[in-house]
Amino acid sequence: xxxxxxxxxxxxxxxxxxxxxxxxxIYAVYLHFKDELPSVNTLKQVEFQTPMKVYSADGKLIxxxxxxxxxxxxxxxxxxxxxDTLLATEDARxxxxxxxxxxxxxxxxxxxxxxxxxxxxxxxxxMQVARGFxxxxxxxxxxxxxxIFIALHIEQELTKEExxxxxxxxxxxxxxxxxxxxxxxxxxxxDLSELNIAQFAMLTGLLxxxxxxxxxxxxxxxxxxxxxxxxxxxxxKHLTDAEYRAAIxxxxxxxxxxxxxxxxxxxxxxxxxxxxxxxFGEEIAYTKGYQVYTSITAKAQIAAQQALRENLHNYDERHxxxxxxxxxxxxxxxxxxxxxxxxxxxxQSEFGLLTAAVVTAVxxxxxxxxxxDKNKHYAWVEWSGMSWARxxxxxxxxxxxxxxxxxxxxxxxxxxLRKQNETQWQLSQFPDASSALVALxxxxxxxxxxxxxYDFYQSEFNRVxxxxxxxxxxxxxxxxxxxxxxxxxxASIINDAPIxxxxxxxxxxxxxxxxxxxxxxxxxxxxxxxxxxxxxSVRLLRSVGLDNVVNHLAQFGFSPHDLPKNESLxxxxxxxxPLELASAYTAFANxxxxxxxxxxxxxxTPEGKVIYSANPKIACTECELxxxxxxxxxxxxxxxxxxxxxxxxADAMQSTIWGGGNWNKGTGWNGTGWRAQALxxxxxxxxxxxxxxxxxxxxxxxGPNIVVTSWVGFDDHTRxxxxxxxxxxxxxxxxxxxxxxxxxxxxxxxxxxxxxxxxREKQSVAxxxxxxxxxxxxETGKLTTSADHTSLFEYFIRxxxxxxxVERDPLPDILNAEAAGEVTEKGTEGIF
Numbered sequence: 019x020x021x022x023x024x025x026x027x028x029x030x031x032x033x034x035x036x037x038x039x040x041x042x043x044i045y046a047v048y049l050h051f052k053d054e055l056p057s058v059n060t061l062k063q064v065e066f067q068t069p070m071k072v073y074s075a076d077g078k079l080i081x082x083x084x085x086x087x088x089x090x091x092x093x094x095x096x097x098x099x100x101x102d103t104l105l106a107t108e109d110a111r112x113x114x115x116x117x118x119x120x121x122x123x124x125x126x127x128x129x130x131x132x133x134x135x136x137x138x139x140x141x142x143x144x145m146q147v148a149r150g151f152x153x154x155x156x157x158x159x160x161x162x163x164x165x166i167f168i169a170l171h172i173e174q175e176l177t178k179e180e181x182x183x184x185x186x187x188x189x190x191x192x193x194x195x196x197x198x199x200x201x202x203x204x205x206x207x208x209d210l211s212e213l214n215i216a217q218f219a220m221l222t223g224l225l226x227x228x229x230x231x232x233x234x235x236x237x238x239x240x241x242x243x244x245x246x247x248x249x250x251x252x253x254x255k256h257l258t259d260a261e262y263r264a265a266i267x268x269x270x271x272x273x274x275x276x277x278x279x280x281x282x283x284x285x286x287x288x289x290x291x292x293x294x295x296x297x298f299g300e301e302i303a304y305t306k307g308y309q310v311y312t313s314i315t316a317k318a319q320i321a322a323q324q325a326l327r328e329n330l331h332n333y334d335e336r337h338x339x340x341x342x343x344x345x346x347x348x349x350x351x352x353x354x355x356x357x358x359x360x361x362x363x364x365x366q367s368e369f370g371l372l373t374a375a376v377v378t379a380v381x382x383x384x385x386x387x388x389x390x391d392k393n394k395h396y397a398w399v400e401w402s403g404m405s406w407a408r409x410x411x412x413x414x415x416x417x418x419x420x421x422x423x424x425x426x427x428x429x430x431x432x433x434x435l436r437k438q439n440e441t442q443w444q445l446s447q448f449p450d451a452s453s454a455l456v457a458l459x460x461x462x463x464x465x466x467x468x469x470x471x472y473d474f475y476q477s478e479f480n481r482v483x484x485x486x487x488x489x490x491x492x493x494x495x496x497x498x499x500x501x502x503x504x505x506x507x508x509a510s511i512i513n514d515a516p517i518x519x520x521x522x523x524x525x526x527x528x529x530x531x532x533x534x535x536x537x538x539x540x541x542x543x544x545x546x547x548x549x550x551x552x553x554x555s556v557r558l559l560r561s562v563g564l565d566n567v568v569n570h571l572a573q574f575g576f577s578p579h580d581l582p583k584n585e586s587l588x589x590x591x592x593x594x595x596p597l598e599l600a601s602a603y604t605a606f607a608n609x610x611x612x613x614x615x616x617x618x619x620x621x622x623t624p625e626g627k628v629i630y631s632a633n634p635k636i637a638c639t640e641c642e643l644x645x646x647x648x649x650x651x652x653x654x655x656x657x658x659x660x661x662x663x664x665x666x667x668a669d670a671m672q673s674t675i676w677g678g679g680n681w682n683k684g685t686g687w688n689g690t691g692w693r694a695q696a697l698x699x700x701x702x703x704x705x706x707x708x709x710x711x712x713x714x715x716x717x718x719x720x721g722p723n724i725v726v727t728s729w730v731g732f733d734d735h736t737r738x739x740x741x742x743x744x745x746x747x748x749x750x751x752x753x754x755x756x757x758x759x760x761x762x763x764x765x766x767x768x769x770x771x772x773x774x775x776x777x778r779e780k781q782s783v784a785x786x787x788x789x790x791x792x793x794x795x796x797e798t799g800k801l802t803t804s805a806d807h808t809s810l811f812e813y814f815i816r817x818x819x820x821x822x823x824v825e826r827d828p829l830p831d832i833l834n835a836e837a838a839g840e841v842t843e844k845g846t847e848g849i850f
Contacts (some may be wrong), residue, residue: 068307078280081287084304089199106254109143116175117144145169192228207275216268217249233272279308284474307624313464321773322467329766334449339412344468345430361390369473371436382422403444404746413740454481457726460604462634463613490590490714492707500570501558508544509799548689559588573658576600600727607720610664611637611655661786671703680807706759711738715762722781788816795824
């Protein structure tokens with residue numbers, strides 16, 4: 019008995035000594051590491067790295083940028099089943115310990131003594147938060163000691179709810195998903211609140227090892243881990259036996275979900291990314307969760323992409339079919355199995371409107387062929403979907419029209435199709451040519467829609483902003499605008515006759531020609547612009563003076579360095595991007611102002627605080643005040659031309675579409691853009707453009723509060739768009755002949771505006787001050803008293819209208835007068 023008492027005494031003293039020694043040691047260790055421990059106060063203001071998101075003006079998600087996908091949650095947004103699952107699996111005594119689970123530490127220590135390795139970490143959720151924010155994942159005793167001290171400090175500074183919230187938002191769960199909010203989207207494409215208990219268990223199971231237990235890589239191991247988590251829920255009474263059995267019977271439903279893109283507009287997204295990095299820097303742009311709202315709308319953007327793609331396919335298909343080199347298997351070989359075909363198709367790139375498929379049967383009797391797609395679905399292509407496919411020889415030549423499907427396709431060929439409707443498919447191919455389309459708001463320069471090519475994932479080259487191409491006759495409205503500034507009117511008569519000019523330095527003759535080479539003699543300026551008369555454009559430049567024209571064009575925002583200092587400028591030898599051209603055209607639609615294109619409307623933080631807002635300069639006549647008179651922070655745009663000049667050119671461009679004259683009297687004529695009459699609107703106008711050999715084709719024009727430029731050409735500057743002959747398999751309204759702006763670029767302009775202007779009422783333009791309308795003679799441009807088909811009303815700036823009446827004397831033969839040296843000022847008034 020005495021021995022026992024002595025033993026207890028010594029044991030008690032030894033225990034007290036050990037406690038004192040332990041406390042002293044811990045305090046000593048704390049003092050040693052004190053200066054190395056970070057301040058946990060930063061956790062109260064922690065900012066999670068979240069990706070930048072890009073939206074359309076109407077709130078459709080376009081893209082997101084950033085290495086980490088994260089959807090930060092408030093504690094109130096965290097479902098209770100997720101909390102139960104986490105605590106049951108990771109830290110059952112979370113609400114009872116003060117950051118360190120002593121029982122867990124002793125258990126881990128015992129495991130080390132038994133096994134000799136650190137198989138258990140004994141980390142509480144608080145310790146994991148400490149490690150996640152302040153430490154590395156190295157399994158060292160020093161790191162563990164620091165982790166304990168930081169965890170104890172965290173528990174003093176933060177509530178349990180705050181710690182849980184930090185943990186749930188911080189943890190890495192694979193596939194760049196950080197936090198459970200992002201993981202729910204990545205693995206299930208759902209909001210966290212929409213998941214069931216089996217899915218919560220699946221995500222929680224990833225905590226142990228996001229790669230080893232990932233359901234997308236190791237489904238068997240992932241299911242085993244998920245069921246283990248569910249068993250822990252049953253053991254902790256969060257699930258009944260029946261609920262547990264039901265949960266483990268559920269199949270794995272996880273699959274990869276990218277960002278939930280609502281509007282596919284990658285050219286827009288890339289432009290935003292570049293501008294955001296330029297403005298804020300990469301680190302801030304990609305990690306602060308900024309929400310970028312653009313100026314585009316979903317309706318307009320979808321219409322732009324669809325119009326551009328359909329137009330490219332139409333151009334490409336009328337030039338012929340480029341048959342695949344060889345089938346996947348020869349006719350004397352065994353056909354591939356469905357599985358092998360599907361695997362092969364999965365590897366094929368599908369761009370734009372195209373779907374890859376393999377021909378499985380050809381029926382000449384019923385004139386159709388069968389195909390299989392990568393989903394192992396079979397369907398038929400009827401004759402109407404392939405009869406276009408005569409052989410492509412080169413850009414100017416096509417083979418004979420096919421008569422049977424077997425002349426077009428062969429069993430085993432890899433082909434591409436595009437869907438015409440729910441039941442009809444059309445044989446197709448990836449277009450060789452390229453295109454661009456951009457639409458602006460002429461009032462403030464906001465980009466309404468933009469497509470820089472057929473498919474961004476096939477070519478990231480943005481032809482709207484990066485491709486400087488010769489503009490051809492798209493330059494002419496600016497030349498004519500300069501002429502108005504130097505004494506001409508829309509009724510001025512200019513000689514539409516061939517020009518032959520000897521160049522002494524080059525030793526050659528310059529012969530600018532009309533396209534087509536038709537010359538009408540004395541022609542009113544309005545008619546010349548609408549018919550795109552090349553020689554008249556040259557004569558106007560000569561009369562105004564090259565330097566004056568260059569200076570005038572510079573007022574529209576064109577760089578003088580891009581303007582050739584020779585007469586070829588009148589024919590469009592200058593090269594601009596589609597965006598530069600569209601921006602300049604806005605001056606004709608907004609009363610004469612130059613507006614600067616912009617894409618980003620505003621940038622907001624994840625909390626909704628706007629940190630950047632566009633403040634564009636506005637085209638506004640009423641806003642043209644002195645600096646002292648300007649109100650409401652409205653920035654007036656720079657004026658390029660007078661309101662009267664802008665009105666006259668815009669009105670003349672309506673004639674490009676609607677022509678003039680009287681068809682019943684045999685005097686009617688069409689402008690080069692007559693195809694746009696299909697829109698059945700009189701409030702639109704524009705100008706075609708075609709360069710030499712049709713290497714570039716354009717149409718730029720306006721509608722109510724919109725300016726649109728369309729371009730089609732090859733990325734290879736040396737390749738011309740060519741010509742086609744009629745296809746006897748197609749209807750009589752098919753397009754054929756030489757490619758030019760009205761035939762090649764205008765159709766996408768029309769199809770785009772058909773969608774965008776649908777439902778908009780026609781708008782009439784108010785006459786600017788000092789614009790008058792007088793009746794003139796159709797042939798001479800002079801005043802007339804006739805009210806028949808020989809006359810028309812024309813607009814003039816006050817003081818520039820003709821002051822003499824027409825005399826019915828015959829005019830000189832102007833086509834031959836110049837060649838004979840008979841052109842003088844006398845008798846040829848107004849002819850240049």
